[in-house]
Amino acid sequence: MGDPAFGPPPGCPAHALGPDGIRRLYGPEADADLAAVYEKLRAEHGPVAPVLIHDDVRMWAVLGHSENLHMIRSTSQFNRDARNWTALKNGTVKPTHPLAPVFSWQPICSMTEGAEQLRLRGAVTHALEIIDHRSLRRAINKACQEIINRFCERGSCDVVSEFAEHLPMMVMLDIFGASEAYSERFVQAARDMIKGTETAIASNEYIMGILMELTARRRGGPDDDFISRLIAAPAGLTDDEVGQHLRLVLIAAYEATANLIANVLRTVLTDPRFRAQLNGGQMTVPEAVEQSLWDEPPFSAMVAYFAKVDTELGGQHIRAGDGLIFGIAPGNVDPAVRPDPTEHMQGNRSHLAFGGGPHECPGQDIGRAIADIGVDAFLMRLPDAELSIDEGELRWRSTILSRHLVALPVSFTPRAQQSVITRPSMVPPPRTDWQVSSGGPVPAAAPTAPAGPVEPDTAPAPPTAGDEARDAAPVSAWQRFLRWWRGY
Numbered sequence: 411m412g413d414p415a416f417g418p419p420p421g422c423p424a425h426a427l428g429p430d431g432i433r434r435l436y437g438p439e440a441d442a443d444l445a446a447v448y449e450k451l452r453a454e455h456g457p458v459a460p461v462l463i464h465d466d467v468r469m470w471a472v473l474g475h476s477e478n479l480h481m482i483r484s485t486s487q488f489n490r491d492a493r494n495w496t497a498l499k500n501g502t503v504k505p506t507h508p509l510a511p512v513f514s515w516q517p518i519c520s521m522t523e524g525a526e527q528l529r530l531r532g533a534v535t536h537a538l539e540i541i542d543h544r545s546l547r548r549a550i551n552k553a554c555q556e557i558i559n560r561f562c563e564r565g566s567c568d569v570v571s572e573f574a575e576h577l578p579m580m581v582m583l584d585i586f587g588a589s590e591a592y593s594e595r596f597v598q599a600a601r602d603m604i605k606g607t608e609t610a611i612a613s614n615e616y617i618m619g620i621l622m623e624l625t626a627r628r629r630g631g632p633d634d635d636f637i638s639r640l641i642a643a644p645a646g647l648t649d650d651e652v653g654q655h656l657r658l659v660l661i662a663a664y665e666a667t668a669n670l671i672a673n674v675l676r677t678v679l680t681d682p683r684f685r686a687q688l689n690g691g692q693m694t695v696p697e698a699v700e701q702s703l704w705d706e707p708p709f710s711a712m713v714a715y716f717a718k719v720d721t722e723l724g725g726q727h728i729r730a731g732d733g734l735i736f737g738i739a740p741g742n743v744d745p746a747v748r749p750d751p752t753e754h755m756q757g758n759r760s761h762l763a764f765g766g767g768p769h770e771c772p773g774q775d776i777g778r779a780i781a782d783i784g785v786d787a788f789l790m791r792l793p794d795a796e797l798s799i800d801e802g803e804l805r806w807r808s809t810i811l812s813r814h815l816v817a818l819p820v821s822f823t824p825r826a827q828q829s830v831i832t833r834p835s836m837v838p839p840p841r842t843d844w845q846v847s848s849g850g851p852v853p854a855a856a857p858t859a860p861a862g863p864v865e866p867d868t869a870p871a872p873p874t875a876g877d878e879a880r881d882a883a884p885v886s887a888w889q890r891f892l893r894w895w896r897g898y
Contacts, residue, residue, distance in 0.1 A: 428462040435461050435471065435735075435810045444710065444808045448473060448740040457744070458724030461735070463810060464508045467497055469714060469733040470726065475744040475762070477724040478737055483767035487721050488734065490521045490769065494716045496731030511603050511614040512811065513714050513733075516654045520769045527768060533643035534655055534772055537636050541585065543779070550780055553580045554787035555830040562791065565824035566798060568817050569788075570672050575601065577784050578667035578777075582660050585776075587635025588624050596620065600664050604811050621660070622653045663777050666708035666763075669814045670781045673706040674698055675788060676804070676818055679797045687754075695786045697756055699778060704748075704755045707763040709812050710739035735810070738762045795822040 426439035426447070433451055434440060440447050448471070451459035457474025472478050481488050492515045497503045503510075515521055519530035557576050561567040575597055583592045596617070603613040624637055629649060632638040636659075640652050647655070677684050678698070687693040693701070715734045722728065741762045743751045755761070764771040771777075789795070798821040805816040 428466045432460050432462050432468065434463075434466070436464050440810075441808050444810075444813065445739060445743075448737065452740065456725050458726040458728075460726075463713065463735075465504070467503055467507070467733075469735055470723075470728060471711075471735045471740070472724065472737045473740040473744065474724055475741045475747045478741040478762055479766055481715055481723065481734060482736060482765060482769065485523055485768060487719055488715045488717055489523050490715055491515055491523070492521070492714070492716065492733075494718065494731060495714070495733050496729075497733060499731070506611070508607065508610055509713055509810070511610055516658075517648075517651045518654045518658050520658060523768070529645045530647070530651065530655070531768075531772065533640055533645035533647050533651075534659065536643040536645075537639040538772060538776075540634075540639050541636070541776070543775075546585075546776070546779060547783060549584055550577075550581050550783045551787060552830050553577055553584070554784055555791070555828050556580075558788065558791050559827040559830065562825045562827060566819065566821045568819050569675050570668075570815050570818045573784075573788060574668045574671040574675070574818075577671065578664045578780050581780050582663050582776075585636050586624070586656065586660070587628075587633050587637055591620050591624065600661055601668075604661065604665060604809070617661075618653060618657060621656045622649065625649050625652045625656065659773055662771060663773055663780075665812060666771075667777045667780045667784075669706070669708035669812060670699060670702060670777065671784050672815045672818055673702045673708075674781065674785050676815060677702065677705075678785075678789070679795070679818075679820065680801045693754075693756065696778070696782045699781045699785065700759065700761075701754055701756065703763040704742050704758075704761045705751075706813070707738045707742055707761065708814075709763070710737075710808075711810055712736040712738065712765070713810060736762075736765070738765075739813075791825065791828070792820075792822045795820045 426434055426437060428434050433447060435444065435447065451461065451471060452473050457472070457477045459471050459473060461469055461471040463469055472481055492498055492513050495503065495513075517530070519527055519534060522530060554577060557573055557580070561572055567573065579597050579600065580589075580592055583589055583596075599613040599616045603610050603617060625641070626649065628635075628637045628641055632642065637652070637656065640647065640655060674695075678688065679685075684693075684698070684701075688695070688698060713733075713735055715736055717728045717730050717732045717734065719730050720728070723734075728734070742748070747760070748755075764774040798819045804818070806813050807816050
């Protein structure tokens, strides 16, 4: 027998259990397969289970679909104000907790209730209402083309780090009117701050420093952008409230959409049945995105909700001051609503990916648009992209909050850069099995160009009479759909 003082060896199942045999949602087992941990919890405890987060802080994981909906909608029993959390009030949760940037109370609409929540959410809604969706589609398409231009001539890329992680950040900062803030460091800090790492707090401070600087600048000189509209909202937000809401909108849209784009493209590249449904017109790109929101929600969970009163949930006695985890991923595969988790859920938007109740994500349509157009643009520009490693070599990084691909390397035929201010190329791709933009008719193949080097697109020349005649010429239903979809 080994000396018990040394504890269980690395990799031993005992590492997955904490005091009183409660399962941990962090550590080797959870990092390897958090979904499996959730299913063990469901089998052991039912739709609500006791769990431990970092530093062995005890919480409840809500696993059932209906139980999650009840929690997020029942404002008389639960809220998101961590100041009510017993573990925080008695010092069990330290200010240096790795998830502190996520659960610490902030003056934002997602952590307040009643009249204050209505005031703050009204300001965000007011600022979002100015976004013209036709212009948004154009901005997303422009960002797609610019990003793809960085690697299209190379013939290879990592979809995660070179495309999916950059597109939503570029678009969101453009919406903010702060394109100059976009950088590789900003992108990586945004991802790091929700991982529960040792550097999460420093990353949060870096992001907030930039957002507060932008707020001060717009307060002194307004412009026609999201930040200025947030400041000018009738709610009269303070600079701190503005900065905190900018972080809320930015990080929620960024992390969710980056994961969503990577997940959809991975499925297209690795699942022949999924690809066949796209190719055959049984599923459109927006429907593929919606399916991914069921199967691999960008945020697997949200920390945290807090009980305002003693209550019952999922057969468990919840005490006032207890913390609860909004279980998005386990709720989406609850056997009560999804007996067969492999069944496609086309037309069903009752997943938990965007929350619900008074804190339902107000910017979900922006995230959907970035993902829809991003996936479509990637496949149109690089129609013969193929996974360049074996599917079994793909790796994920998991936290309580999210699960995302570490990398998704692909290879494709090198292509010339494309002008970012003209319409995306509508030349049919060489492989007809990649016509995935819609279920409409496939356009006729273009004449084969003579062999030889392909020159990058140059800036467009002023319109000529010939151009006008071409634009006035009849177009197919397929072309009309693509022009509408891309906002042209």
